[in-house]
Amino acid sequence: MQNRSSPFLQQDRNLLIFLVVVGYIATFITSARGTTEFSAFQIVTGILFGVIYLVLALFDEELLRRFSGNTRHIIYFSVQIALVFGIGWMLGPGGNWLMGLPLASVAVVRLSPRGRWPVYLGIVASFVLPILRYSTWDAALMNGLVISAGIFFSVLVSQMRLNEQRARENAERLTHDLEAANRQLAEYASQAEELATMQERNRLAREIHDNLGHYLTIVNVQLEGARLTLDSDPARAMDALTKAQDLAKKGLASVRESVSALRVSPVENRPLEDAVAELVDDTEADGLAAIFQFVGNARPVELKTALALYRVVQEGLTNVRKHADASRVDVALDFTQPDRIRLTVQDDGSGAVDTSGGFGLIGIRERVQLLGGEFKVETSPGKGFLLEVTVPVMEDGK
Structure with missing residues (x-):
């Protein structure tokens, strides 16, 4: 079953046509073995009912789309059950019960569990009531039990297929959600990487500014002091130059630390x-x-x-x-x-x-x-x- 709005796959449609054809063959064979003779009107009407039933079953999605609410389902199943009943009433209860089985499957797909029971009972009635016209209550009861077992089996298989389809749809939906979540996580990871890069860039900018700027400022002060005292106090100027040189070495070491991502901290150890x-x-x-x-x-x-x-x-x-x-x-x-x-x-x-x-x-x-x-x-x-x-x-x- 494909989904809730389209209960028939192509193989289901082929099976439906097969059941209708076999149902008519069984009906005519049963009638030929009996003593009942059917008029041309009964034969034409019975076949016409089957054609209408088959058209409604094959194109139910297109027909039901024209209506809304639960009323469309009530009308659809009522008409189909009436057609199955009409075939059995006109041609005898030979194989019309086979035409009721697809209706049970469609009910599983389209109706709630509580709403399916009137359809099941209607299918049984559409087969049992024509039997009463041509046979006895005992035969009607016996055949009613047989058709009930057939409906149960049809419902069981249809429910299993429906559960399988829903599980597959849930798995597909979950896969889609997981793929979407994975894409979203990839975007978040990219944003986090950009943010981390920006934070690291800002951190390095602060480190280089604070560290290198500090040393260059002090070196500049020492060099300025040396320039001012070079003539008047050479010893003092030399001391300032020596200190500037030492600071320049420290600044160079600091730059190397910054270039290597500041792996060595000035406060470490x-x-x-x-x-x-x-x-x-x-x-x-x-x-x-x-x-x-x-x-x-x-x-x-x-x-x-x-x-x-x-x-x-x-x-x-x-x-x-x-x-x-x-x-x-x-x-x-x-x-x-x-x-x-x-x-x-x-x-x-x-x-x-x-x-x-x-x-x-x-x-x-x-x-x-x-x-x-x-x-x-x-x-x-x-x-x-x-x-x-x-x-x-x-x-x-x-």
Whole structure:
């Protein structure tokens, strides 16, 4: 059975025509063995009923499509059962019961289980009632049991085929849904890959800006100091050049780390406070005092948190060198609270009106937000610049 709207496959149609032909042959054979003679009117009418029955059965889909609701099924089955009854009434109950079997199969496909029973009873009645015209009640009862068994077998086979068809349709629908879900997952995977690529690109941009920009700024300051003191104090100028050279080497190493996807972290395998202290020491130059203060008890810090705080200090010190025109910068790392770390970078420079900052501050804000922390900037003209960051913290590896 193909689907609920088309109960006949081509082989079913061939079987239907075969049953009608065999039904007529059985009817005429039964009649020929008996004593009943049929008029031309009975023969023509009986055959005409069979033709109408066959046309309605073969083209039921097209006919039923013209109507809507359950009424169309009531009309269809009533007419078909009446035609089967008419054939048996006109020509005798010989083989008209074979024509009732396809109706039972169609009822399985088109009707609900409760709505099928009137059709089954009607098929039995269409065969039993003509028997009463030509024979006895005993013969009608016996033949009624036989046709009931035939209907049961037809219904059983039809239900099995219907269940098989529905299972196949469900499998096809499930396959289609799975294919659609697979395509959707592929699209999501592509989007996730693009997002991961974008996030990695942004991360590398922040790393290169914070790290390389920090070293280049300090090297530039040292070179400028050496240029100004080269004539008046050659020893001091040489010291500045030596320090600039050391910083340039560190910057070159940092670039190599960035190119290799930053696999080696500046805070890996050493305490955060030591790494920050080294940054502050590298920042000290002529005319600028850099002070580092560590408060609380030292403890291991998750690597990503330590790296983010290290980059915050690095960018903060770079901004002081480039923009603050300051004489002092204080960096404080506060470990007094067990569940968070507070970091401040404060200078006594010229301050600023705009607190939004450039790419550096945007990068700091992104780092802190990724950790679920808080980012705050306080500044005003002539009152220096305060950068404060607070992040939740876990011990490394926990």
